[in-house]
Amino acid sequence: MTDLTSLTLAEARSELASGAITSVELTGAYVAAIEAANASINAYVAVTSEQALEMAKASDARRASGQTGALEGIPLGIKDLYATEGVHTQACSHILDGFQPRYESTVTANLWADGAVMLGKLNMDEFAMGSSNESSYYGPVINPWRAEGSTADLVPGGSSGGSAAAVAANLCVAATATDTGGSIRQPAAFTGTVGIKPTYGRCSRWGIVAFASSLDQAGPITRDVRDAAIMLKSMASVDDKDTTSVDLPVPDYEASLGQSVKGLKIGIPREYRVEGMPAEIEALWQQGIAWLKDAGAEIVDIELPHTKYALPAYYIVAPAEASSNLARYDGVRYGLREQGRDITDMYEKTRAAGFGTEVKRRIMIGTYVLSAGYYDAYYLRAQKVRTLIKRDFETAFHDGIDAILTPATPSSAFGIADQEMAADPVKMYLNDIFTVTVNMAGLPGLSVPAGRCAKGLPLGLQLIGRPFEEETLFRTAHVIEQAAGRFSPSKWW
Template sequence: MTDLTRLTISQAREKLRAGEISAVELTDAYLAAIDAANDKFNAYVAVTHDKARDMARASDARLAAGQGGALEGIPLGVKDLFATEGVHTQACSHVLDGFRPRYESTVTSNLWADGAVMLGKLNMDEFAMGSSNETSWYGPVKNPWRATGSNADRVPGGSSGGSAAAVAAFLCAGATATDTGGSIRQPAAFTGTVGIKPSYGRCSRWGIIAYASSLDQAGPIARDVRDAAILLKSMASVDEKDTTSVDRPVPDYEAALGQSVKGLKVGIPKEYRVEGMPQEVEALWQQGIAWLKEAGAEIVDISLPHTGYALPTYYIISPAEASSNLARYDGVRYGLRVPGKDIVEMYESTRAAGFGDEVKRRIMIGTYVLSAGYYDAYYLKAQKVRTLIKKDFDDAFAAGVDVILTPATPSAAFGIADKEMASDPVKMYLNDIFTVTVNMAGLPGISVPAGLDGQGLPLGLQLIGRPFDEETLFRTAHVIEQAAGTFQPQKWW
């Protein structure tokens, strides 16, 4: 029998339904893989062996009775940002030490209702603040990919680095992730996986630990486009507990795969040709254009004139919202508590010890831009620029563009503890240069692997769609995937 962990979700689904394998067998294969390799990657911060086997046994019973759900028996990893009832949920932060919620996030509830099996909680940048998964209280995650002929460790991207690494290393069939400024798409690009950030409001944010509430959105990371489509169908829903979730039908995304892109208008924004972008990223972009043109799509040049302001705008709005959201972590009711002579000292000591450097940096930036005398100069101005960024996209779509093609990242994965990145936060923030605009405008975006760089590391292309038109993204991404093929790291672990 083939290694069960190498099956895609769609392949495993067919074998489970046909009775060729059992959910317990599949789950045990993944648990064995995690136990053997997680110390190499640090992808999981908690593994739920007993819960996974219990859920798998229940799946087998439902399959035997002909009552299997859409994801019956499929083992998934869950980013540590999603509340999982009675299970470690800490946003990979010291300040939430020992927190096990008494409730389940809406997205994970949807997955379990469809029969998915939980393998455990995945590592991430603390409170989703980072582009390399190096800010986690539990230490960095290692990318399963290495440069040809090298054994140097690379970052998996962030903040959903544990999700991307676990999927790429065959430690789960798929994973939940979240994206505030690129935290699904950038790690997907760095690990040769597929990641989609759906439209804002497509998935409920209830039970997901908040970073920046107007930007955060849940989505899946998977091994191929079909698996991502299957997962998003289960994750998406309207939710009365989240007033920003949108009440509109969730399409069968899988049905969009294989449909022709003939006549589809694909926009190429000139502003995404940034200074210093490696030639191989530009070459890959041109290759993506050629593939879509061969498939019958019409390529049109477009302008998104406010793109250059997106990164500074994002790094005003997101820290401002983080400053507000993270005020609740004070050591009083749950998580870490550092004693003090009075309640103020207890607050200060708990927050000083509980938050990492990057989280403190963003809280301080956010508090500053919201403070009296600076609110108008920074936060209000940033909100106005955000409106202009959204209008750029609206204008492009109004002119008939169906989908926009860009690079996903400005480079392939860089090294862990990269001195240049570590010494200059702005260089790290530039990793989000192609992705933040999508969050600012609330649009869907998908990263699909499209090739390897000169060092044998994966590179991704990004497709950006109209609001709630994820179907066109899946359809177009599938064309790129068919042309490029899928990518797997050479096993060294």
């Protein structure tokens, strides 16, 4: 029999439906894989083996009685940002030490209602702040990929590094993730997986630990485009508990796969040809253009003039919202509490001990740009720039562009504890240069594996779509996937 953990979600669904395997068998195979690999990869910060097998048993019983959900019996990994009732939920931060919520996030509730099984909670950058998964209180995640001829550990990208690594290393069928400035798409590109950040409002944010509320969005990381379409269908919903969620029907995304892209207008923004971009990224982009052209799409050069301001504007808006959202972690009601002489001293000691370096940096930046005398000069100006970025996209779509094709990242995965990155946080922030515009404009963006770098590491292309037209992204990404093939790392763990 094929190794059960190598099945895609669609394949596992088919095997379960035919009775060839049970959810208990499938879940057991993943539990064993996690036990064998997690010490090397550090993708999971909490493994819920007993709960997973109980959920799988219940799923098999439902199937036997003729009741099946869209994800019936499928074992998933859940990013540690999602509240899971009675289970470790700490956003990989020491300040939420021991926190187990008494409620379930709307997205995970949707998944369990569709019959999915929870394998555990996945590692991530602390409070989703990072592009390498090195800021986690539980230590870095190791990318399952290695450069050819090397044994050096690489980052899986961030903040959803645990989600991407677990999917790439076959430690879950698929995973939930979140994206504030590229935290789904960048790790997907670094690990040869597929990641989609849907339109802002497509998935409920209720029960997901907030980083920057106007930018955060839930989405899946999966092994292929079809699996991403299946996952998003189950994750998406309107929700009375999240007023930013949108009351629009959730389409059958999977049905869009295989549809022709003939006649679609694909925009190529010249502003994404950034200074110093490696030749292999440009070559990958040109290859993607050629594939879509061959499939009948029309390639159109477009302008997004305010793109160059997106990264600095993002690093004002996101820390400002983080500063506000993270003010609630004070050691009083839950999580870590350090002893102090008085309540102010207790607050200070708790927050100093509880937050990591990157989180502290962003809180301080955010507090600064919101302070009296600087609010207008920084925060208000950044919001005006955000409006201009959104308008650039609206103009392109108004001119008939159906989707936009860009690189997903400026490079392949880099080394753990990379000295250049550690010495200059701005270099790390530049990893999000191709992805932050999508969050600033609230648009859907998808990363699909499209090739490999000279070192044999995966590279991704990004597709950006019109609001709530994720179907176009799935359909177009499927064409790229068919041309590029799928990528899997050689097992070393």
